[in-house]
Amino acid sequence: MTDVRLSWNNETQTVDLVMAGPDLATDDGLETAVIMSLGTDAPAGSDDKIPDGSDDGRGWWGDAFHDAAGDVDGSQYWLLSREKLTSEALLKARNYAEKALAWLVTDLVASKVTVTVELWGDEGAIAVIQILKPDGNLAGKYTFIWKAMA
Incomplete structure (x- = not known):
């Protein structure tokens, strides 16, 4: 399924549409799906x-x-x-990402989603998401830095 391509900017902590000349770029991969899954607010x-x-x-x-x-x-x-940058906050961040991305496995888009979240300097956390296709091959590896957690 083709989506309008979104891009996460680790420096500015923003999401933007990607242009392809005068048109919107498209994404046949999973980057936009991951950005939407992590960047849309699930209810408390x-x-x-x-x-x-x-x-x-x-x-x-x-x-x-x-x-x-x-x-x-x-x-x-x-x-x-x-939240302060504690091991508990990093565990919550990993759990939130895993829950947000679980649909990829449920909907058979991926066979496995692995999330690691670690401290990123004194400013925030870095999340690394690795997604395996149903055939076991790597579908993508995505890195997001959240400075807002600092």
């Missing part, structure tokens, strides 16, 4: 502490159109926006 759980102290549990409006009740897209990375 009932026991999650909202970082800004409000009662805004976020979520994505597109979840209203899922066939299965309770199906949600995105990650809960946004819950880490005010």
